[in-house]
Amino acid sequence: MSNSEVRVRFAPSPTGYLHVGGARTALYNYLFAKRNGGKFILRIEDTDEARSTEEFIRMQMDDLKWLGLDWDEGPEWKTLKDSGAYGPYRQSQRLDIYKKYADQLMDSGRAYYCFLTDPEIEIQRQAAMKSGRPPQVNSPYRNWPKEKALEKMAKGDKAVVRFKVKDEEKRDYHLPDLVRSDVRFPSDMVGDFVLLRASGMPVYNFCCAVDDALMKISHVFRAEDHLSNTLRQMMIYDELGFKQPQFGHISLILGSDRQKLSKRHGAASCHEYKVNGYLPEALNNFIALLGWSSPNAQEILTMKEMAEQFHYDRLNSAAAVFDPQKLMWVNSQHLRALPNEELWKLVEPFLNEAGLTLPSDTDWRMKALEVYKTGMNTLKDAVEAFRPLSESPIELSPEAQETLTWPSTRIVVEAWRKGVEQTGSDYLSEEQFNKLQDQIKDEQNVKGKHLFMPIRVAVIGKPHGTELKMLVPLLHKRTLVARAENVLSQIKG
């Protein structure tokens, strides 16, 4: 194993946005490849004609790109053109390959045409369950000669191709698993399964086995729900004489109710996290920790650090519950670690989308970010943080109403408005602000919260928030005056 090349793959079926569970699988494979100087391959499993679309392929790719999980081989981003020596990388374009192997199995007597209909299969299922047997298909066609089947098909009858599971010799299949304790499957655990649909389109277990072998995949890290599929794939490997990759079945990600994570638990797709202002490195960091731990107990890791530290021996075999609160914390940590210039670039689209008009000079932006950075958990939080800094009028928050009832408020705000108006420059400096505040304190004989809360209400419409000496220098004089006047007009009596 050490002298053969590490080749891992991520093989999504394009039926929507990239799911966080899928993202984690992709991430582990990616990290494993990076750690071992191997290749990370993207293969598109689009054999479900009803649900797979090119649009979905693009969406999946966009999400992978956003996460920074670049693939070495696979369809190219945007063009979808194959890149790599083992293509095509879309299963829908490998149909002739699967056909060839299906024929081979047919000729060796390990596959057969089956004409069972859905209702017939359902009756078998019910009967099997009732008598305590696993619901397996028992096809009357499994020993038909090929010619007889072909004749029937010539008359227009549709048939699937089934793999003939050997029932004469019952044996245990042994699966050495990189993540959990080794698994033993009894060979009668599965019934004859479908290889090719009536339409000729191959089915997952078949193409997966064929492709992993042909694409020289060395390790397969995939979710646990594929564990029982592995037996079918092992049978195919055996029969076709393929070398089996090493498997590692990762635990599932669950929602708060301990069911498989899905849309009903809230955001389950990477795209939603992107739109909601999460950083890709934070999402990677968080999902990596759902089932893997850093050897030195690090909680906040960059992609580079994860790639340096990743090993499957630290993969956890137990399922993990997705905790949005912790994700938010992880996000806030990554966000704070970002240089302001970079952070601004990321925040700007959210501010624009919210329609905020803010000063364009870099100095102002950096200062403003410095002020609000520690209060932000997501990029989107910038919108509410920056809203009071835009020139548009502000609304008074309900909690500001109490401040308005204080007798001193009118006096303070009036003095504030006058003071600001008399300032020579467009913006007050921190020193100018301090001076003005002291002046009001002395002249009006007001101090403590009766002094700064009214001023803050006059500035941002809320009694709580950032330190005034940081905040005030970010606002244009005329905005400050306009807001002070607005507040004065709302004080009764």
Place this chain on the structure above:
RNA sequence: GUCCCCUUCGUCUAGAGGCCUAGGACAACUCCCUUUCACGGAGUAGACACGAGUUCGAAUCUCGUAGGGGACGCCA
């Protein structure tokens, strides 16, 4: 129903027979910093599913029970 997997604080986890009166992180709570809010800092509370066995010694090994999850498709 059948088979397979899993089981340490509410959540993510550390832990590979003595280092464990079980460590860390998120969340919760308390205090400090702060003329507010956050940030930050210091603390408190909180777990080895249960029962047998192996052993001088078990969170760690074995078996059983219970619970959870997954699979059983012409979905992947």
